[in-house]
Amino acid sequence: MKYPVKPDLYPWHEVYPAFVKPEMSYAEMPKVEIADIGCGFGGLLMALSPLFPDTLIMGMEIRLKVSAYVHERIVAARANGNGCQNLAVTRTNSMKHLAKNHRRRIISQALLAEYAYTLRVGGMLYTVTDVLDLHQWMVEHLDAHPLFERIPDADVADDPCLVAAMTKTEEGIKVARNSGDKYPAVYRRIDA
Incomplete structure (x- = not known):
């Protein structure tokens, strides 16, 4: 590449x-x-x-x-x-700079620093997974990062980006077909 x-x-x-x-x-x-x-x-x-x-x-x-x-x-x-x-x-x-552990995770402290650098203040970061353990991992790391604040789920329930992320990806469609659970979390990039 x-x-x-x-x-x-x-x-x-x-x-x-x-x-x-x-x-x-x-x-x-x-x-x-x-x-x-x-x-x-x-x-x-x-x-x-x-x-x-x-x-x-x-x-x-x-x-x-x-x-x-x-x-x-x-x-x-x-x-x-x-x-x-x-x-x-x-x-x-996107993960080429990740540390050796958890290389395949798209959320880590190292990668969150890159996301924070790339996103403008007010920019949104959306995560959706059907794996509860992964959701908890992502939330833990995002909550700990000083440049991201979580938006309450109720405030983004009708957000068209979140709705699309939960229903229009191939993975989201498969999970819905199998009546599985989906775990979203939405964060806003804040100023330092």
């Missing part, structure tokens, strides 16, 4: 051609506001696109074939006039 040295060297005009023109400087461009880390087959991306048509959304997936599939899904939706101009996917390893 190749990573650009800095964000303004990424080919934004190629992945968001309806929003970014080649002649635009990085400062002029709209920025990605929603990231789906470990986007899988893109179910959440496709659900979020019409909810936030003027917001750039980036899916991140480590698996080559899966990220290629999501890319083709986006291209096909655009070609068929089904929107998705605000979507892109990149093959990346």
Whole structure:
């Protein structure tokens, strides 16, 4: 995987051609506001696109074939006039800097520091899992981080991002089909 040295060297005009023109400087461009880390087959991306048509959304997936599939899904939706101009996917390893223990966990103190660095103040971080132990792990680490505050579940029950995260991902659909439980937690990035 190749990573650009800095964000303004990424080919934004190629992945968001309806929003970014080649002649635009990085400062002029709209920025990605929603990231789906470990986007899988893109179910959440496709659900979020019409909810936030003027917001750039980036899916991140480590698996080559899966990220290629999501890319083709986006291209096909655009070609068929089904929107998705605000979507892109990149093959990346979001966990490459994690410590040796719990490498496969998408939430850790090390990675939370990167999320806090990346998210603007007021930005939201959503977690949903069907594994109670993992949910407790994520909540414990997020609660302990000084730059994230949990939003009460009742305050986000109708949040369209949370609803989509719980119902439109491949995993969420599978859990619902099997009548399983889902454990959400939503956090806001706060100022230091």
